[in-house]
Every structure is written in C-alpha cells, then in structure tokens.
C-alpha cells in the first residue's frame with residue numbers, strides 16, 4: 001500500500017449517509033477509510049483516538065453527536081483532523097465553510113483551504129443552486145418573497161424513515177415542515193443571500209431516493225421584468241464548465257419532471273419552466289438526496305480538502 005494514502009474516519013459509518021460515503025470512498029485509490037470496532041462506535045474515547053490518527057473525519061451523525069465529535073476534535077489541538085460535517089449543526093456557524101463548491105466563483109478554493117466544512121442539506125442544495133446566481137446577477141431582489149416547494153425520497157429521513165416506508169407503515173405522500181421552521185431554512189436564507197425568510201414546504205413520497213426542489217416566480221415582479229430565458233441564461237452562465245451542475249432546457253421535459261433519474265450520481269440539474277405571456281416561471285432543481293444532496297457532495301468536499309483532482 002502506498003505511503004501517501006490519506007486516511008479518513010467516518011463517524012457514523014453505519015448510518016444512511018455514512019454508508020453512502022464509505023461506498024463512494026471505496027472507489028478512490030488515494031484514500032483509505034479507517035473503521036471503528038462496531039461496539040465502540042458511540043464511545044467518545046475510541047472516536048477521539050480514531051480522529052487523532054486520520055487526516056480527515058466525516059461526521060454522519062445526529063446534530064448533538066456531531067457537536068460532541070467536534071468538541072472531541074478540539075481537544076486534539078494541532079493534532080485535530082480536518083472535518084466535514086454532514087449534519088445540520090454547523091451550516092451557518094462561524095469558522096465553518098459551507099460545502100457547496102459551486103456557490104460562487106472562488107468558493108471551491110475556500111473549501112480546499114478549509115479545516116472545517118459543513119456539508120449542505122439536500123433541499124438547500126437545490127434551492128441555493130437556483131436562487132443564488134439570480135440574486136448575484138441582480139435578477140432577483142434579496143427581499144423578494146420566495147416560496148420553495150420540494151419532494152424527497154424517503155431515504156432523506158435516515159434509518160427510521162427508511163424502516164417505516166419499507167415496513168409499509170408510512171403514508172404514500174406527505175407534506176411536512178408546515179410549522180414553517182424546517183431545519184434547512186437558516187442555510188437556505190443565508191447562502192441564497194435572501195433578506196426575507198423564504199417559505200419552505202417540503203414533502204416526502206413513497207420512493208427511496210431522488211428529489212425535486214421547485215420555486216415559482218411571477219416574472220413581472222422581478223427587477224427589470226426578465227423573461228424566463230434571461231433566468232436560464234444567468235444560471236447557464238454561472239454553471240458554465242461545472243462538472244456536476246447543468247442547466248437543462250425545460251422544453252425537453254414536456255411540462256413534467258420525475259425525481260429519480262439522477263440517483264446514484266453527484267449531479268444536479270436545473271431547469272427554468274416559463275411562459276412569458278403569462279409572465280410566470282417555475283425554477284426546478286433535480287438531484288439525488290443521497291448524492292449531491294449528501295454523500296456525493298461530501299466526497300466532492302473531501303477530494304477538494306485533501307487535494308485530489310475532481311472525479
């Protein structure tokens with residue numbers, strides 16, 4: 001085995017996101033994954049010892065456990081590994097870089113130079129990807145009243161939701177987050193650069209993985225009254241040359257879109273459906289909630305942070 005292999009510990013390796021990252025990393029010859037004995041996976045001392053011996057730790061844990069792991073890493077001082085946190089815990093926290101490499105020019109370099117990177121939530125990945133370039137281009141006012149609707153496969157809810165759907169005890173389809181305080185709102189608002197809190201209506205359906213995030217817009221309420229093509233052009237310009245994010249002409253979709261075609265990839269597709277006569281448009285992002293929405297993005301960030309070329 002080469003001396004130059006970089007080592008990674010996945011804290012929470014047995015969970016949905018952890019397993020997805022482990023499978024993806026198995027295909028990366030420059031990296032080796034160090035695993036903890038199953039009976040010690042919740043033992044803080046054993047986790048700290050693992051962290052001391054690796055270049056990077058990925059946290060695939062509930063928020064409280066992720067915060068505990070960061071405290072354990074802090075105790076290692078200069079010997080602390082780099083951290084990618086897949087939980088929600090540090091997504092708008094000071095000192096952390098948000099792990100959406102395509103956010104803005106130069107952002108991938110910020111991730112590459114960071115010691116602590118928070119992996120984005122699945123829904124915000126789609127919402128921010130659609131909104132941020134339009135805000136940056138001046139096509140969308142920061143205080144515009146935005147509504148984000150989304151549907152996710154049930155794997156987005158982790159082990160317990162997967163078990164409920166696979167046991168047949170969960171509903172075929174469900175709206176949730178109707179208390180208007182979904183945990184993804186802070187990062188969505190912050191990294192889309194919105195000054196007005198968006199309304200976010202997520203839903204989950206009886207399919208394992210895949211996701212659509214959609215944002216309706218009245219074009220005559222936007223600065224300069226753009227046409228749908230202007231929004232598409234701005235997105236296409238922002239993502240030109242991107243390996244994983246593409247802007248797809250909506251005409252090909254025939255007014256319909258299903259959520260599963262990007263499953264098991266790290267891809268994100270953006271579309272602008274519109275009717276200029278009606279002065280209306282719907283922006284839609286499609287991604288795999290377990291891919292670009294979780295494990296795929298984590299591996300993209302790990303590669304950047306450990307100096308590996310884009311896969």
Ligand SMILES: NC(=O)C1=CN([C@@H]2O[C@H](COP(=O)(O)OP(=O)(O)OC[C@H]3O[C@@H](n4cnc5c(N)ncnc54)[C@H](OP(=O)(O)O)[C@@H]3O)[C@@H](O)[C@H]2O)C=CC1
Nearest residue numbers: 012014015016017041042060061065086087156158159294
């Ligand atoms: N599923 C998804 O699409 C996404 C999830 N995430 C985030 O990733 C994190 C993990 O989610 P997900 O993989 O879905 O969750 P899962 O419930 O599938 O997995 C969580 C894992 O963490 C383990 N765990 C819990 N507490 C501790 C602890 N104190 N020490 C060590 N291990 C612990 C669990 O073990 P046990 O089961 O034995 O309790 C389980 O193996 C969450 O913060 C989630 O928000 C991020 C992006 C997408």
Ligand SMILES: CC(=O)N[C@@H](CCC(=O)OP(=O)(O)O)C(=O)O
Nearest residue numbers: 088120121122123152156157204
């Ligand atoms: C269907 C479902 O329940 N989805 C999860 C989000 C999954 C996800 O990606 O959120 P994190 O990245 O923040 O874990 C939810 O809405 O809480």
